[in-house]
Amino acid sequence: MRKLFREITTNGLENSSKAYLFFLCLLFLPEIYAQKDTSQNKIIVIHSEYLNFETSNNQEYQYLRQEVVIRHKKTYLFCDSAIIVGLKVKAIGHVRIVEGDSLQIFGDTLLYDGQTLKAELRQNVSLIHHDKQLFTQQLNYDLKKRIASYFNNGILISTDTRIKSKKAYYDAKTEKAFFKDSVNIILNNGMNVQSDTIEFDSKKNEVQFLAPTSIKKDSLQIYCELGNYNVNSRVASFDKYPIYKNNSEQASARLIINNELQKITSLYENAQISDSVSTAKGDTIIINDSTNTVIIKGNGLYRDKEREIKGHKIFYNKNDKSVRVEGKTELIEGKQIIIADRIDYSGSDDIGYAYGAVIVKDTQTGWQIHCDTFSYNKKDKILIPVGKRKYISTPLDNDTLYLTANEIFSQEKIQENDTFQTMTADGDVRIWSRKIRGLCDSLFFHGKDSLFSLFYNPVLWSDTTQFTGDTILLYMKNKSIDRINLYNKSFILTESYTGLIDQIKGRHIFSYFKNKKIHYADVIGNAESVYYVQEDGKGYIGMNYIKCSKMRIDFFEDEKIDKIHFYTQPDGNMIPTYEGKDKRLEGFMLRTPEQPKEFEDLFKLK
Structure with missing residues (x-):
C-alpha cells in the first residue's frame, strides 16, 4: 500500500x-x-494539487484537480478532478476505484454516493479482480454488496474464457458472474457458446447454462436448456434432453456429460446415438473415443449395417468390432437370430460364443438351435452347440421336428449364388415330432436339397410304419416329407392294432409321400413282401407272401398296403391268416421299444 x-x-x-x-x-x-477511525463515514481528501471550497445553501462544495486521491471507508478513489458534496463524489478523467488489494475499477467518469455505497462509472470502464477483467461503457458497483453490473453490453475475460453479453452482474465476494441476454462465450480451445442466461464461477472456472444454449466447436454442435462446463477439467454436462451433433454423429438423452480430456461422452436416460452406419440406444450409453468403445447399459440396442444387438448391457469395440452382451440378449445378423443370457464375439478372429438358454434361429428356413453354450465362427460360417440339452428344431407339416445328438456341427454354404445350411450330428442321434421319429448314430443335413442322411443303424417311424436300412435318406419338400429312400438291407414294417405286421424287404426301397402319408414304395432288388389281406374292411382272410426282383406297393391313407405290382418272375403264395400271422422275413427287427415317444425322450439316458 x-x-x-x-x-x-x-x-x-x-x-x-x-x-x-x-x-x-x-x-x-x-x-x-x-x-479506530472516528470519521469512517466521511469523504477524506488525501491529495489534490488544487483544492477549492465553496458554500452554497449551507452545502459545502469541494473542487479538486490533478492527481486527486480520495478515501471513503476502505475504498480509495483516484482521478484527474472531482467535486465532493457531502458524501457524494463526481470524478472525471482517469477514474480509478481501489478496493482492498485485488479489485480495481477504471473509467472516464464516476458518480459515487457514500450514503448508499454505490458507484456509477461511465465510458471506457474496466474492472480488474484477480485474473479477471471486465470491460463495458457503463458500470454500476455496489460497494456494500460488492456487486458490479452493466446493462448495455460488456465482456468479461478470465484466463481461457471470454464472455460477452448485454447485461451482467459480477459478485466480487463469490467471484461469480451472471450474464443475461445475447450471451456469447469464446474459449481458448475454440469452443463458442451462445445463450440467453449464463452463470460463471471464476474460482472453479466453471460456466453454468441456465437457458437454451447453443455450443459449437469445429464440427461439434450441442443444444441444451441446462448444463455446465468446467474450463479447467474440460468436463461439460448438458441437461433436459440436449441435442448433440458431431459430423454424422447425433446423440440425445436426458443428460449428456462430455469429458474432453479423457475423450469420454456419457448419455443418461433415454440415451440414443447414431452416425452414418450405426445406431445405439439404452438407458445409459458411454462412448470412449480414446479406446473407440461403446458401452450401453439398460434396455440396450446396437444396430449397424451387419447386425442388430439387444441386451441389458452391450460392450462394443469399433476397432475390431468385438461385442459382449449381457442380460437377456438378442443378436440379429442377416437371416440369423441368436438369443442367450450372454454373447461374446471377438472381431479379431471372427469367433463368437453364446451362453445360457441359447436359441439360434434361421429366419429363412425356420431352423432353430437350442443349447446351453454355442460357438460361432463367422468367417467359416460354422455353428457348434454344446450342452446336455442341445437340439435342433425345424418346421414340419404344421409341426416341429426336433433333433439331438452328442455332437452337432452346422455350417452355412454358398453354391451358385445359393446360400444354405448344412448340419452334421454324431453320436446317439434322436429325432422326434408328432408325425416322424428316428434314431441313428450319425446324420448329415444338406439345406440346398432339404435332405437328411442317416447312417449307422438308422431307423425312422412314420405313424405306425418303421423304415430301416444301412443308410436312410429323408427328403423334405415345402417343409413336408417328400421321400424316404432306404439303401441296403432295406426294410419297411407296418403294425396294425391286431398285432399283424406287414413287411417289405429289398436291397433298396424308395418310398414316396402324398398328403403327409406314404403313397407308394418301389422295392429294387431281392424284393419280398408279407402283407395281410383284409376283405372290405372286415376281418383278415389270409397272409400273402411274394418274392420277386422288383415290386411297387400302393398304400391306403392309413398306410396299410393296398396293392402290390410285381415285376420279373414273381413267386409266392397265400395262406390262412392264423398260419401266417407269425411269418417273419429274414432281417426282421421290430424296434418300436426304442422309439422316442415324446419330446423329453430325446434327453433320457439309455
Missing part, C-alpha cells in the same frame, strides 16, 4: 515542504487506519 501511494504522489509533491509532510502522512496511513 505504501508503494501504491508513493507512486501516486511522487510527481508534484517532492518539491514542496507541504508535499513532504503529506507524503509522511501517507507512509503512516496503514498504522493510522488500523486505529
Whole structure:
C-alpha cells in the first residue's frame, strides 16, 4: 500500500515542504487506519494539487484537480478532478476505484454516493479482480454488496474464457458472474457458446447454462436448456434432453456429460446415438473415443449395417468390432437370430460364443438351435452347440421336428449364388415330432436339397410304419416329407392294432409321400413282401407272401398296403391268416421299444 501511494504522489509533491509532510502522512496511513477511525463515514481528501471550497445553501462544495486521491471507508478513489458534496463524489478523467488489494475499477467518469455505497462509472470502464477483467461503457458497483453490473453490453475475460453479453452482474465476494441476454462465450480451445442466461464461477472456472444454449466447436454442435462446463477439467454436462451433433454423429438423452480430456461422452436416460452406419440406444450409453468403445447399459440396442444387438448391457469395440452382451440378449445378423443370457464375439478372429438358454434361429428356413453354450465362427460360417440339452428344431407339416445328438456341427454354404445350411450330428442321434421319429448314430443335413442322411443303424417311424436300412435318406419338400429312400438291407414294417405286421424287404426301397402319408414304395432288388389281406374292411382272410426282383406297393391313407405290382418272375403264395400271422422275413427287427415317444425322450439316458 505504501508503494501504491508513493507512486501516486511522487510527481508534484517532492518539491514542496507541504508535499513532504503529506507524503509522511501517507507512509503512516496503514498504522493510522488500523486505529479506530472516528470519521469512517466521511469523504477524506488525501491529495489534490488544487483544492477549492465553496458554500452554497449551507452545502459545502469541494473542487479538486490533478492527481486527486480520495478515501471513503476502505475504498480509495483516484482521478484527474472531482467535486465532493457531502458524501457524494463526481470524478472525471482517469477514474480509478481501489478496493482492498485485488479489485480495481477504471473509467472516464464516476458518480459515487457514500450514503448508499454505490458507484456509477461511465465510458471506457474496466474492472480488474484477480485474473479477471471486465470491460463495458457503463458500470454500476455496489460497494456494500460488492456487486458490479452493466446493462448495455460488456465482456468479461478470465484466463481461457471470454464472455460477452448485454447485461451482467459480477459478485466480487463469490467471484461469480451472471450474464443475461445475447450471451456469447469464446474459449481458448475454440469452443463458442451462445445463450440467453449464463452463470460463471471464476474460482472453479466453471460456466453454468441456465437457458437454451447453443455450443459449437469445429464440427461439434450441442443444444441444451441446462448444463455446465468446467474450463479447467474440460468436463461439460448438458441437461433436459440436449441435442448433440458431431459430423454424422447425433446423440440425445436426458443428460449428456462430455469429458474432453479423457475423450469420454456419457448419455443418461433415454440415451440414443447414431452416425452414418450405426445406431445405439439404452438407458445409459458411454462412448470412449480414446479406446473407440461403446458401452450401453439398460434396455440396450446396437444396430449397424451387419447386425442388430439387444441386451441389458452391450460392450462394443469399433476397432475390431468385438461385442459382449449381457442380460437377456438378442443378436440379429442377416437371416440369423441368436438369443442367450450372454454373447461374446471377438472381431479379431471372427469367433463368437453364446451362453445360457441359447436359441439360434434361421429366419429363412425356420431352423432353430437350442443349447446351453454355442460357438460361432463367422468367417467359416460354422455353428457348434454344446450342452446336455442341445437340439435342433425345424418346421414340419404344421409341426416341429426336433433333433439331438452328442455332437452337432452346422455350417452355412454358398453354391451358385445359393446360400444354405448344412448340419452334421454324431453320436446317439434322436429325432422326434408328432408325425416322424428316428434314431441313428450319425446324420448329415444338406439345406440346398432339404435332405437328411442317416447312417449307422438308422431307423425312422412314420405313424405306425418303421423304415430301416444301412443308410436312410429323408427328403423334405415345402417343409413336408417328400421321400424316404432306404439303401441296403432295406426294410419297411407296418403294425396294425391286431398285432399283424406287414413287411417289405429289398436291397433298396424308395418310398414316396402324398398328403403327409406314404403313397407308394418301389422295392429294387431281392424284393419280398408279407402283407395281410383284409376283405372290405372286415376281418383278415389270409397272409400273402411274394418274392420277386422288383415290386411297387400302393398304400391306403392309413398306410396299410393296398396293392402290390410285381415285376420279373414273381413267386409266392397265400395262406390262412392264423398260419401266417407269425411269418417273419429274414432281417426282421421290430424296434418300436426304442422309439422316442415324446419330446423329453430325446434327453433320457439309455
